[in-house]
Amino acid sequence: MIGLFKVKEKQREQAQNASRGGGGGGASVKKHSAGELRLHKDISELNLPSSCTISFPNGKDDLMNFEVSIKPDDGYYHNGTFAFTFQVSPVYPHEAPKVKCKTKVYHPNIDLEGNVCLNILREDWKPVLNINTVIYGLFHLFTEPNSxxxxxxxxxxxxxxxxxxxxxxVRRAMTGGYVGQTFFPRCI
Incomplete structure (x- = not known):
């Protein structure tokens, strides 16, 4: 376990040094952190359901920040479209990506600020998990919300x-309406 902490610390130091642009003159070649390399591999191997799409608003040069759109084809949230932002740390996969829901949604596992309650993004995260696993986990929250x-x-x-x-x-919120005192913009 101590070895893992040393690896994480060393990766953080390397990421910080890389972001400072430490180097000795001449033509610079961008070095990729271990997290960027792993993320590139994960993205190239994505096997998403047809109801999920991924996009890179900052372009393909910034793989560490991307968006995923989920349009459930079953369950309470059928036909809604829900957007999530992913921020991936340079020490990925030793740290779970930070995921936020951009779509205001009436959901037991997503609060009104967009925070997501998914065990694999917290205590159950392991480096063997990947972006594909997280996206399937999010998709599963819409087909079977966990009360x-x-x-x-x-x-x-x-x-x-x-x-x-x-x-x-859920229907009232998705079609653009109030649930209690809270207004939800249309997401269908």
Missing amino acids: EDPLNHDAAQVLRDNPKLFETN
Whole structure:
């Protein structure tokens, strides 16, 4: 375990040195961190469902920041479109990517600020996991929301106590409307 911490620390130092542009004159060749190399491999091997797309708003030179769009084809969130931002650390895969939902959504596992409650982005992250796994995890949150591990406790309670009302609330939110005092922009 101590060896892993040393590896992480060394990777952080290398990433910091690379971002400072430490070097000795002449033509500069951009060095890629181990995290960038692994991420490039992960992206080249993506096997996404047809309802998920990935885009690079900063261009292909910035693989560490990208967006994923998920359009569930089943479940409560059928036909909605949900956008997520991914920020990947230079020490990836030793650290999980930071994922935020850009779409305001009525969901037990996504709060109104876009924070996502997905175990593999927290305590269950392991370096053997990859971006494909995270995207499938996010997709799964829309096909089977988890009321047992909520960020939005109100939505989770409604899902547990009254699934029909939960479905009505999801539809109201997705078509652009209020659920309680909160307005949700249209995402269908």
